[in-house]
Amino acid sequence: MATDDLTLVKRVRTGDQRAFRTLVERYQRKVYAVALGMLKDREEAMDVSQEAFVKVHKYLDHFKGDSSFYTWLYRITTNICIDVLRKRKSAGGHAAEFDETIQVNLSEASAGTLGSRLGTNPQKSALRRELVEKIQAALEQVPEKHRTILLLREVEGMSYEELARTLEIPKGTVMSRLFHARAKVQKILSEYLELDESKVGIGSE
Amino acid sequence: MAHNPACERFWPELSPYIDGELDPSSRVQLERHLSACSHCSALVDDFRAEGGLIRLGLDMAADEADFTGFAQNVLARVTPERPPFFERLRISFDEFFTHHRSMVLTSVATAAAVLLVGLPIFLLQGAPQGYAGETMELQAVRVAEEAHVQPVVLEAEAEEATIIWLVDQEGPRRHDDEDFQHHVLPGASGRDAPRPKGGEL
Numbered sequence: 001m002a003t004d005d006l007t008l009v010k011r012v013r014t015g016d017q018r019a020f021r022t023l024v025e026r027y028q029r030k031v032y033a034v035a036l037g038m039l040k041d042r043e044e045a046m047d048v049s050q051e052a053f054v055k056v057h058k059y060l061d062h063f064k065g066d067s068s069f070y071t072w073l074y075r076i077t078t079n080i081c082i083d084v085l086r087k088r089k090s091a092g093g094h095a096a097e098f099d100e101t102i103q104v105n106l107s108e109a110s111a112g113t114l115g116s117r118l119g120t121n122p123q124k125s126a127l128r129r130e131l132v133e134k135i136q137a138a139l140e141q142v143p144e145k146h147r148t149i150l151l152l153r154e155v156e157g158m159s160y161e162e163l164a165r166t167l168e169i170p171k172g173t174v175m176s177r178l179f180h181a182r183a184k185v186q187k188i189l190s191e192y193l194e195l196d197e198s199k200v201g202i203g204s205e
Numbered sequence: 206m207a208h209n210p211a212c213e214r215f216w217p218e219l220s221p222y223i224d225g226e227l228d229p230s231s232r233v234q235l236e237r238h239l240s241a242c243s244h245c246s247a248l249v250d251d252f253r254a255e256g257g258l259i260r261l262g263l264d265m266a267a268d269e270a271d272f273t274g275f276a277q278n279v280l281a282r283v284t285p286e287r288p289p290f291f292e293r294l295r296i297s298f299d300e301f302f303t304h305h306r307s308m309v310l311t312s313v314a315t316a317a318a319v320l321l322v323g324l325p326i327f328l329l330q331g332a333p334q335g336y337a338g339e340t341m342e343l344q345a346v347r348v349a350e351e352a353h354v355q356p357v358v359l360e361a362e363a364e365e366a367t368i369i370w371l372v373d374q375e376g377p378r379r380h381d382d383e384d385f386q387h388h389v390l391p392g393a394s395g396r397d398a399p400r401p402k403g404g405e406l
Binding site for chain 2: 028
């Protein structure tokens with residue numbers, strides 16, 4: 001039976017490096033997935049993942065066990081990612097901006113295409129790999145600040161209050177950014193599915 | 206799928222609605238609208254499906270990544286500064302004895318056995334053959350004061366041997382060999398020793 005996280009954390013505090021290795025191997029994949037989602041760069045995501053574990057080890061005494069170890073680790077990872085994104089922006093990197101004052105028009109969107117084709121469980125869809133690739137491409141077209149907030153919400157499940165605190169933005173902005181991000185992704189995917197519907201067999205479950 | 210102009214008022218609320226962040230009164234109004242508007246209901250379904258796809262996409266991306274050496278690299282970064290040489294040596298020995306105890310014991314036992322057998326053989330290699338063999342040299346021949354014999358030393362040219370005769374001075378004369386004892390010491394030289402006078406032969 002696998003040792004639980006808190007027991008491993010206690011052992012790491014006493015200097016047990018093997019326990020720390022177990023924690024790293026347990027969560028390396030998840031941490032990498034989050035970093036990749038936010039940074040869209042495999043190499044950078046791998047570096048950030050390592051950095052996250054190094055910080056976890058360094059500040060392990062700060063972990064009080066109020067939340068789960070993974071939640072704490074996840075927050076550290078996203079904070080590092082946010083820092084990386086800020087540096088990118090200040091360095092003039094991918095700083096695609098998005099005007100939130102522009103009214104999003106969902107009237108043209110093929111609403112329901114995505115939901116009806118996937119059902120509520122995308123794992124069972126024959127389309128899932130294709131759609132996953134498409135959603136990755138769609139996310140790349142979404143500005144960083146919208147992608148970040150979407151991932152923090154969808155993957156971490158952060159509340160709007162937590163998102164506002166983490167990203168240092170008003171709660172209203174959280175709501176607005178999430179809506180724009182979702183609308184943008186929905187539009188890209190729906191257009192893809194609309195075009196795709198004419199192809200033979202795709203989408204039939 | 207057409208939408209009615211009233212929908213636009215509800216669009217900004219769709220996202221907080223699926224996240225459970227909408228206040229109760231707004232929620233009631235939106236749900237009433239959703240029950241009557243297939244377009245907005247379909248958007249809600251799409252937004253929910255997006256979340257699932259995003260999570261699945263990240264899982265699949267992580268499956269493709271190579272984590273060989275990942276934990277090792279992290280551990281190398283969190284390991285405190287290098288301990289001093291002797292400390293590292295001590296740790297290495299500790300680990301070696303901990304993980305290879307049986308091998309160490311076998312090696313020690315083998316080394317002890319080799320020493321027990323090999324050392325005597327090695328030491329005996331330089332010893333003379335036979336009783337004090339080639340290294341003994343005749344220095345002098347003496348007899349005790351109360352002895353009734355007189356030594357006679359003769360040198361044999363052949364084989365460079367020295368012959369010592371012990372002659373009984375007081376006992377009855379006998380012509381058999383019982384009164385005589387001799388020693389032949391190969392390689393011995395009695396030249397420097399004082400030569401006693403011989404007895405009657």
